[in-house]
Amino acid sequence: AQKVTQAQTEISVVEKEDVTLDCVYETRDTTYYLFWYKQPPSGELVFLIRRNSFDEQNEISGRYSWNFQKSTSSFNFTITASQVVDSAVYFCAPKTGTASKLTFGTGTRLQVTL
Amino acid sequence: ETGVTQTPRHLVMGMTNKKSLKCEQHLGHNAMYWYKQSAKKPLELMFVYNFKEQTENNSVPSRFSPECPNSSHLFLHLHTLQPEDSALYLCASSQDRRRWDGYTFGSGTRLTVV
Numbered sequence A: 001a002q003k004v005t006q007a008q009t010e011i012s013v014v015e016k017e018d019v020t021l022d023c024v025y026e027t028r029d030t031t032y033y034l035f036w037y038k039q040p041p042s043g044e045l046v047f048l049i050r051r052n053s054f055d056e057q058n059e060i061s062g063r064y065s066w067n068f069q070k071s072t073s074s075f076n077f078t079i080t081a082s083q084v085v086d087s088a089v090y091f092c093a094p095k096t097g098t099a100s101k102l103t104f105g106t107g108t109r110l111q112v113t114l
Numbered sequence B: 001e002t003g004v005t006q007t008p009r010h011l012v013m014g015m016t017n018k019k020s021l022k023c024e025q026h027l028g029h030n031a032m033y034w035y036k037q038s039a040k041k042p043l044e045l046m047f048v049y050n051f052k053e054q055t056e057n058n059s060v061p062s063r064f065s066p067e068c069p070n071s072s073h074l075f076l077h078l079h080t081l082q083p084e085d086s087a088l089y090l091c092a093s094s095q096d097r098r099r100w101d102g103y104t105f106g107s108g109t110r111l112t113v114v
Helices: none
Strands: A003-005 A010-014 A019-021 A024-026 A032-039 A046-052 A059-061 A064-069 A074-079 A088-096 A108-113 B004-007 B010-013 B018-025 B031-037 B044-050 B053-057 B064-070 B073-079 B087-094 B109-113
Touching: A003 A088, A010 A019, A019 A108, A024 A074, A032 A074, A046 A059, A046 A064, A074 A088, B004 B087, B010 B018, B018 B031, B018 B087, B031 B073, B044 B064, B044 B073, B053 B064
Parallel strands: A010 A108, B010 B109
Antiparallel strands: A003 A024, A019 A074, A032 A046, A032 A088, A059 A064, A064 A074, A088 A108, B004 B018, B018 B073, B031 B044, B031 B087, B044 B053, B064 B073, B087 B109
C-alpha cells in the first residue's frame, strides 16, 4: 500500500514570494512514480509533473521546481515568485505496482494575494 | 479545453431521485476512473474500468452504479442518495494502468443531495 502526507493544509503568501509545498510518501516498492497535480477553483486536476523513483535529479520548469529526495521519501514542490493565478489546491500522488492507481492525500491549499 | 468532459457540471437532486453523471474522453485512453472529492477528505477512488471491464470497486454503496459501454464513455448512475453523498465527482482516464501513466481529469460534477 502507498500513502502520502501533505502536512501543510493551507498556505497563504503574498504575490512574488517563493513558496514550498511539502510531500512525504510511503511505499514498499522500489520502482514507483510520483505526480503533482494542481486543482484550480474550476475543479479539474491539472497534471504538473511525473518523476520516477530512479531519477533523483531536481527539475525546473519555469517558476516551478521539484526536489526529490529518495532517502527521506520526499518530493517537494517550490513555486518561485508566486502569482495570484497559482492559487489552487496542490496534490502530490504516488503510483506504484503493476496495476497501479494514483493515491491522493488531502492536498495543500495555496492562496496567493496581492 | 480538457480532454475529459463531464456533464452536468452541477446537479441538485432529492434523495428519491435517479440521475446519471456522464464522462467522455476522446484521448484514445483505455482506463477510466471515478473519484469522489468531499470537503477536507482525500480524493477517494470509487471505480476503475480497464478496456470496458470493471477492475476495481472500492466498497462503494450500491446506490452508486457505474457503467462503461465503451472505452470512451463512463457513467455513474445515482439513486436514493444521502446528503453525505454531496461532493465533487471527478472522472479521469489514462492510456493504460501502467505505473507511469498519469491521469487526465475532467472538471467534475458538483453534486448536492437535498
